[in-house]
Amino acid sequence: AVGWCIVAARSAKPWRRTLTRLGWLQFLIVMGNAVLGGITVLTGLNPYSVAGHFLLATSLVTVTTITWQRTREGDTAAKPRVPAPVRGLSRALLATALVLIAAGTVVTGSGPHAGDSSEIKRMPFDWATTAHVHAVSAWVVCALAVAMWLVLRVADAPADTRARARDLLIVLLAQGAVGYVQYFTHVPEVLVAAHMLGSCLVWIAVLRVALSLRERPAAEAQIPSQGDPQLSSV
Template identity: 55%
Template structure:
């Protein structure tokens, strides 16, 4: 009885989560991915990047922060502990997706991708501490967190749709314009990490190596890409309106436009007020919202049909296969009754 040794199978026999529960578990991983990004920014903005001076321990003689490390040690260690909280949410998602019948293999696989991204980023976080906040590794740390947020969004989207083959709701040129928008937004996020690596908020009060670039020039390039992304968003909305795309698709573009405008205002405020820590933190939160909004635009342009479980024909008859749901064939129309006259 090999199945009796499988903990996922044991859980599935005793617990059948609803589709709504799986969807909420997926959404929780999205929220936690954003929390990790924002709290990681708080570590840098409070100069707590080396609050724990080694890794995986906090100090050479203690796993947890000591009183000598003060608030900086508590902030850095607290951010490390959030990794375990995120793992718990991802673990709940994997278990729920595995226990749900029929099993959504796509969700469980993507859940495991999230888990290994978390583990990889935890190791990179340790390398950041051991290298004294190397700005290039710090940038990769943020980009991997963005990858985690991306996978979390994919899982959330997949939890609300079927496992059938995707079907485009817009024409191919519109999808290509959307891909261009996604690429420009990724470039915008990448430039944001370069601004961080060369800017004044190094992550620690001590002298820390920075990317040897003029951060104001990089900031200007970053702003230029903001206008590119903004222009592509406006162009996409007009195209969708011209081709009479579904209202839900157009609505996601308007939501993205609103987020971009708000993020632009925050960006200008932080620049002209001397980069105050609180405003920079809000801007980091805004970058997560921008990326989420872009992904929603991308996801809204296609749909996946639900698959129904259909018994396979065979000698045992106890196996099931997944086939697209199709309406039953009503058969030929009945012949009209002969007149009695």
């Protein structure tokens, strides 16, 4: 898939350097994660390498989401679509979501799913405590997401931006439900997988909100006017 992305970006008319670079960045992340994945297997699913493997996969999701957005934009300078305070709120939401994802890897590394056997040494943290920290981070993200949704409505933001904020709330609600059920049912494997998928969907939704707060209009073709001296000399 990454190879097709690079080929498509390189074959586009007109050629767009930014898309090609994003495609190659995806390739480098995949190669790096392949190496880390091999190390993870050789170490018997060591919780630290598992956490790094997931975070690197999240970085790939980040680049692919940005690539998807850039295919729908031009290459001109980004122009804000909302006031500066709203963009600041978005940055806070991004930072808190990153903390939430990182805390989730610590919960996994400290809990019963951190390795393939009881012989794998877990992260030296109390599982219940890390789960509570993770839950608090999730509630902060939810609060910021609700604030973003309300502020966008008050600021009369574009309809697509408000829709993305709404989608984020829906994904967060579903992910929170899975997380709590997972905790109180002693982390069954099926729900662990669903929660990991939900983590990616939450991050994509947060990115989509942030990316919708600015626009890059396509460059307009420069058409000579009737008074252009180059036309009059023809």
